[in-house]
Structure formats: structure tokens, C-alpha cells
Amino acid sequence: MQTASTSTAMLSTSTRAINKHNDARTETSTMQPAISLTHVTKRYAMPRGCNVVGLDDVSLMVDSGQFVSVQGPSGSGKTTLLLTIGGMQRPTSGQVVVAGHDLYAIGQAERTKFRAIHLGFVFQMFHLVPYLNVIENICLGADGRPDNRQQAHALIERLGLTERQQHKPSRLSVGECQRTALARALIARPDIILADEPTGNLDPENTEEVLRVLAQYCHEGGSVLLVTHGAEAQHHADQRLKMEQGRLC
Ligand code: ADP
Ligand code: MG
Numbered sequence: 507m508q509t510a511s512t513s514t515a516m517l518s519t520s521t522r523a524i525n526k527h528n529d530a531r532t533e534t535s536t537m538q539p540a541i542s543l544t545h546v547t548k549r550y551a552m553p554r555g556c557n558v559v560g561l562d563d564v565s566l567m568v569d570s571g572q573f574v575s576v577q578g579p580s581g582s583g584k585t586t587l588l589l590t591i592g593g594m595q596r597p598t599s600g601q602v603v604v605a606g607h608d609l610y611a612i613g614q615a616e617r618t619k620f621r622a623i624h625l626g627f628v629f630q631m632f633h634l635v636p637y638l639n640v641i642e643n644i645c646l647g648a649d650g651r652p653d654n655r656q657q658a659h660a661l662i663e664r665l666g667l668t669e670r671q672q673h674k675p676s677r678l679s680v681g682e683c684q685r686t687a688l689a690r691a692l693i694a695r696p697d698i699i700l701a702d703e704p705t706g707n708l709d710p711e712n713t714e715e716v717l718r719v720l721a722q723y724c725h726e727g728g729s730v731l732l733v734t735h736g737a738e739a740q741h742h743a744d745q746r747l748k749m750e751q752g753r754l755c
Pocket of ligand 2: 584585586702
């Protein structure tokens with residue numbers, strides 16, 4: 507079995523996974539939330555002793571299978587929230603537990619490994635590799651299991667990319683780019699998808715398609731935390747939150 511951390515960082519070892527995305531990955535984490543933030547604050551240190559508040563005493567619980575939307579204006583702390591949950595930004599204070607792992611109690615190398623195993627990311631700007639075609643970009647997210655190629659083809663079909671699989675990003679529409687990025691995030695079947703304004707560049711039709719795929723992922727047992735300045739994800743979300751000046755409400 508593959509786990510990302512030593513047992514000292516595991517908060518529970520007694521439960522068996524029912525999350526379909528976990529396979530043999532986290533037999534430890536089902537009775538606990540997918541994400542748990544407790545009194546998390548992030549202050550960015552600025553010159554002359556000034557601090558900018560990114561997160562202000564944020565507590566949050568996301569269960570397995572939940573679709574959570576966080577809506578807030580630019581600068582309210584949405585990206586900071588995702589970076590913190592993604593193990594890429596240590597909070598100033600508070601505890602971040604993701605898939606049963608106390609993220610900032612483990613070393614950086616373990617955190618990187620943890621991220622690759624448990625988390626998938628989708629961004630507004632897609633971040634596709636320009637010189638790779640669709641299927642190659644998707645396979646960048648693969649985790650080396652024997653069925654990766656099969657999984658890539660299944661996602662290509664499901665996301666309507668069959669005719670585009672040999673095309674590079676410069677020849678794709680923005681909707682196709684985002685669906686490729688989505689497939690790249692889904693291919694390794696992570697426990698949790700973190701999505702930062704994933705529909706910010708899309709028209710209403712493509713927006714709905716991306717949200718529908720994310721919602722389906724939750725129905726299959728994965729968890730999604732999506733942050734956005736708009737209200738487009740609300741009708742898919744099980745938990746709808748707002749963010750303002752670093753605070754969740
Ligand atoms: P959002 O994603 O909602 O637009 P961010 O999380 O990017 O908000 O930013 C929240 C606040 O933290 C903003 O005031 C922003 O200027 C500040 N901030 C974000 N990243 C940094 C950083 N690396 N250094 C200093 N301030 C930052
Ligand atoms: Mg942002």
C-alpha cells in the first residue's frame with residue numbers, strides 16, 4: 507500500500523477506505539473529513555514589519571464525496587486557501603489536516619509526495635505544456651498504475667476530446683484546454699480536487715460541462731473544493747461558503 511507519510515503524521519489508523527478514489531491508498535482516512543482546517547491564519551510578511559492577511563482564523567470541514575464552493579472577490583484569500591490546503595504554503599498558525607495527514611507536521615519531501623498521491627489541481631489558466639498534445643498532457647498527471655493509458659482514453663472520450671487527442675494546446679479552444687487540464691487532474695483519481703477559478707475563462711456551456719464533471723467526481727466518492735469570484739458553482743455545491751478579507755462565512 508502506498509501512503510505519503512509516516513504513521514506519526516497519521517491521525518487515525520483504524521478505519522477502512524470506502525472512497526472509491528482511494529483504492530489502496532488511504533485505508534486510514536474515511537471516518538475523518540477529507541479536509542479539516544482548524545483556526546488557520548496566514549499572514550504574509552511585508553517590508554517594514556507590515557503584514558498582509560491572507561487567511562484570518564479559518565476553520566473548515568470537507569467530507570469525502572462533498573462538493574464545496576467558496577465564493578469571494580479578488581484578494582479575499584481564495585488562492586491562499588487552496589495553496590495552504592495543497593501543502594504549498596505553511597500557515598502562520600492553525601492546523602491543516604488533509605486525507606488524514608497533518609500536512610505541516612511532515613517534511614517537505616513527504617508533503618510533495620502526499621500532494622502527488624492525494625491531490626489534483628485545476629487552474630483558470632490551465633497550465634498545459636504547449637509542446638505536448640492532449641493525451642500527453644493528460645498523462646502528465648498519471649501515477650504509473652498499469653491502467654493509466656486506459657484511464658486517459660476513458661477520460662478523453664468522456665470529456666469529448668476524442669477528435670483532439672493528438673492536438674497541441676495552441677490548436678484547442680479554451681473549453682478543450684480546460685477539459686484537458688481536468689482530465690490531467692482526474693487521471694490519478696486523487697482523493698481531493700482543488701480548483702482555482704476553473705471556469706473563469708469559459709463560456710456558460712463549457713462552464714457547466716466542467717462543473718458537471720466535478721460534481722460527478724464527487725458522486726463517485728472524491729471531494730472537490732472550488733474557489734471562484736462568481737456564483738456559477740453554487741447549484742452543484744453541497745456546501746456553499748463565502749470568503750471576505752481572509753475569513754470564511
Ligand atoms: P484571491 O485568490 O481571493 O484573489 P489571494 O489569496 O490571492 O486572494 O490573496 C489574498 C490577500 O493576500 C491579498 O491581499 C493578496 O494581495 C495577498 N497576497 C497573496 N499572496 C501574497 C504574497 N505572496 N505576498 C504578499 N501578499 C500576498
Ligand atoms: Mg486567486
